[in-house]
Amino acid sequence: MTRVRFAPSPTGSPHVGNIRTALFTWLFARHTGGAMVLRVEDTDRTRFTPGSYTEIIEALRFLKIDWDEGPDVGGAFGPYVQSERLALYHAAAARLVSQGNAYHCFCTTERLDAMRAAQRTANKPTGYDRRCRGLDAAVLKTRLDAGEPSVVRFAIPTSGKTVIQDQVRGQISFDNAKLDDHVLLKSDGFPTYQLAATLDDELMQISHVLRGEEWISSAPRHFLFHEAMGAPQPTYVQLPLIIGPDRKKLSKRNGDAAVSDYRDAGYLPEALLNFLGTLGWSLDDHTTLISRDDFISHFSLDRIGSSPAMWDAKRLDWMNGEYLRAVPDDELLRDVVAVLERDLPAEVPRPVDRALVSAALPHLKTRLHTLSEAVPYMEYLFPEFILSYARQMLLGKKLKDDPEKARAVLELARDRFAALDEWTHAALEAAARAAAEQAGLKAGDFFAPIRIAITGRTVSLPLFETMELIGRELSHKRLDAAAIMLSVGALQPQRL
Numbered sequence: 001m002t003r004v005r006f007a008p009s010p011t012g013s014p015h016v017g018n019i020r021t022a023l024f025t026w027l028f029a030r031h032t033g034g035a036m037v038l039r040v041e042d043t044d045r046t047r048f049t050p051g052s053y054t055e056i057i058e059a060l061r062f063l064k065i066d067w068d069e070g071p072d073v074g075g076a077f078g079p080y081v082q083s084e085r086l087a088l089y090h091a092a093a094a095r096l097v098s099q100g101n102a103y104h105c106f107c108t109t110e111r112l113d114a115m116r117a118a119q120r121t122a123n124k125p126t127g128y129d130r131r132c133r134g135l136d137a138a139v140l141k142t143r144l145d146a147g148e149p150s151v152v153r154f155a156i157p158t159s160g161k162t163v164i165q166d167q168v169r170g171q172i173s174f175d176n177a178k179l180d181d182h183v184l185l186k187s188d189g190f191p192t193y194q195l196a197a198t199l200d201d202e203l204m205q206i207s208h209v210l211r212g213e214e215w216i217s218s219a220p221r222h223f224l225f226h227e228a229m230g231a232p233q234p235t236y237v238q239l240p241l242i243i244g245p246d247r248k249k250l251s252k253r254n255g256d257a258a259v260s261d262y263r264d265a266g267y268l269p270e271a272l273l274n275f276l277g278t279l280g281w282s283l284d285d286h287t288t289l290i291s292r293d294d295f296i297s298h299f300s301l302d303r304i305g306s307s308p309a310m311w312d313a314k315r316l317d318w319m320n321g322e323y324l325r326a327v328p329d330d331e332l333l334r335d336v337v338a339v340l341e342r343d344l345p346a347e348v349p350r351p352v353d354r355a356l357v358s359a360a361l362p363h364l365k366t367r368l369h370t371l372s373e374a375v376p377y378m379e380y381l382f383p384e385f386i387l388s389y390a391r392q393m394l395l396g397k398k399l400k401d402d403p404e405k406a407r408a409v410l411e412l413a414r415d416r417f418a419a420l421d422e423w424t425h426a427a428l429e430a431a432a433r434a435a436a437e438q439a440g441l442k443a444g445d446f447f448a449p450i451r452i453a454i455t456g457r458t459v460s461l462p463l464f465e466t467m468e469l470i471g472r473e474l475s476h477k478r479l480d481a482a483a484i485m486l487s488v489g490a491l492q493p494q495r496l
Contacts, residue, residue: 002034003207006060006067007197009041010052013258014059016311017212017242017250020276024239025210026065027277027299037204038070040081041197043190059259063269064292077204082196089191092199092229093152093184101228102184104150105132106143127180128153152185154194154225162220167208167237167301174220182221198222202231208301210237237301240280243308250311266339266371268327271320279309289322317369324368332365333358336374343375348382356381359469363461380455381466383474387456391485394452398445406449407486409439413450414479423472425464432464453482 006022008014029036038060042048060066069075079085096102105128107115116126133155144150157176164172184195191199201209201222209222216238226233244254262272270292277295278288281304324332333354340352357378364377379385392400399406416431436446451463454475460466467475 001207002029002032003037003205004029004034004210005037005039005201005204005206007039007041007200008056009044009047010049010056011044011047012049012052013260014052014056015256015258016262016272016276017256019059019063019065019259020242020279021211021239022060022065023063023273023276024237024281024299024304026067027295028208028210028301029068030296031299034207035069036067037075037077037206038067038080039200039204040071041193043082043193043196045188045190055258055260062259062263063273082191082200085196085200086189086191088203089185089195089199090189093191093195096154096184096228097152099228100155102152102154103133103135103181104140104144105153105181105183106148106150107131125178128182130181133181149187151183151187153181154184154221154228156181156221156224162223164219164223164233164236166216166219167235168240168304168306169216169238172216172219176220179220194218194221194225198225199229201234202226202229206234208235208237210239213238213241237304240305241308242279242311244311245313247308254311256311264372266373267316267320268323268371271316271323274323275316275319279311280305289319321369324371325365329361329365333361335371336361336364336378339371339374340378343372344379344382345385347384347386348379349384353382356469360461360465363465367461376457377461380457380460381469383470387478387481389452389456393458394449394482394486396445396448396452398441399449403486407483409435409441409446409449410453410479410483410486412439413446414476414483417467417472417475417479423468425462425468428464428467449482450479453479 004025006025008018008022026036028034040053042053057072067073069077069080071078071080093102097104107128112128115129119126132153156179160176162174162176162179164174166172182194183192185191198221200206219236219238223233242250242256244250244256246254248254250256259272263269273292273295274290277290281299283290283294283298283303327335337352337354337357340348340357341350344352360378360381364374367377368374380387391403394410395401395403395406399409412435413432416435417428420427420431432447432450433443436443439446447463448458451460452458454463454467454470455461
């Protein structure tokens with residue numbers, strides 16, 4: 001039976017790279033009908049962050065990634081929090097020491113720092129020099145009996161090679177002489193990752209270990225640990241690196257934000273799951289939009305690539321827009337209203353006018369990439385919203401040197417609009433086109449200052465549909481305010 005684990009460390013907010021690993025692990029479990037284990041690796045007490053575990057759970061639940069065993073659901077291999085398993089790690093370390101696969105090391109931090117500095121000065125690789133390996137048994141006992149602080153180190157073979165079989169990269173060979181004797185158990189009694197994670201994989205009968213390729217260098221250490229414990233080797237699946245547009249490892253600057261940041265920005269869980277699921281895995285050479293069910297049906301390890309996966313923010317935005325347009329109108333209205341009530345300026349009263357939002361929704365839906373974009377597209381529809389824009393914006397490219405003509409455009413447009421019997425977008429557009437012809441301007445050049453006056457934006461919902469939505473009175477007030485700005489050179493229009 002397939003048994004896989006997602007084992008986050010509660011040391012901060014879960015970022016998309018970590019959650020991509022969780023997603024691939026979950027997809028493999030669901031595809032094979034196996035078990036998904038959630039294990040909390042909290043033994044690094046210096047980096048432990050209160051609240052991080054809650055954020056991890058929220059991120060997984062946002063993407064609807066569930067698990068069969070874990071701290072909250074239990075299971076036959078618990079406990080699933082490493083700080084509750086210390087006795088198991090101590091027993092394993094003692095066993096390895098008794099077998100000769102590990103030893104106590106009494107070197108102080110100062111001694112280790114000096115050793116590494118000397119190695120760097122000599123242009124040698126840094127690593128433990130095995131000073132305490134092979135200490136006389138009597139000396140060892142005396143120092144332990146005296147309570148001298150020590151760590152337990154794994155005794156790496158000093159010759160030969162360790163060969164692992166990786167599902168993605170095939171056979172990888174490591175020269176044992178280049179591996180130092182790493183710490184298993186720290187002097188504070190807590191295990192390192194190299195002990196806790198590896199022993200837990202053994203005891204929890206994990207069959208496949210999916211993790212980022214940055215763990216490749218640790219793979220021979222884990223292989224040798226399982227070998228020393230007489231345990232079967234799991235199948236290693238080193239997932240490809242995620243890189244940014246600069247082709248460097250993903251960072252906060254180029255996309256590696258917390259999942260909660262993407263959620264709060266208005267990305268849908270289905271879109272984020274789809275996007276993450278295609279970072280290093282593909283269904284074929286042309287399918288982009290993949291449903292959750294199709295991911296589960298088709299996910300296989302042999303479709304995971306070894307080349308770095310590119311984080312493409314524009315592709316994610318496009319994908320999210322496609323998913324947004326598939327959301328039923330009543331659900332999208334609910335979500336847009338929630339974002340508006342959260343993010344609109346304080347002068348717009350709550351609850352927002354749902355009828356107004358509903359009327360604008362067909363125009364908004366075709367333009368959205370994320371839910372948070374609803375705010376700049378919708379805020380100027382509310383009469384209480386205070387427009388603020390630079391005078392130069394009213395001039396645009398065509399009229400940039402002729403503010404008087406721009407003012408004349410606004411006044412001509414206002415007069416034409418005022419004469420209308422029906423305040424509909426069709427009537428408004430027809431009047432504006434006729435006025436543009438009278439002014440000797442192309443329609444786009446004539447419409448540009450009107451759009452700024454009405455919305456304060458160069459990009460907005462359709463202009464005349466917007467004017468229909470906000471009504472005759474507010475449209476006239478905004479056109480008058482813009483004309484006044486051009487007359488007196490004010491920096492921003494009057495407060496309406």
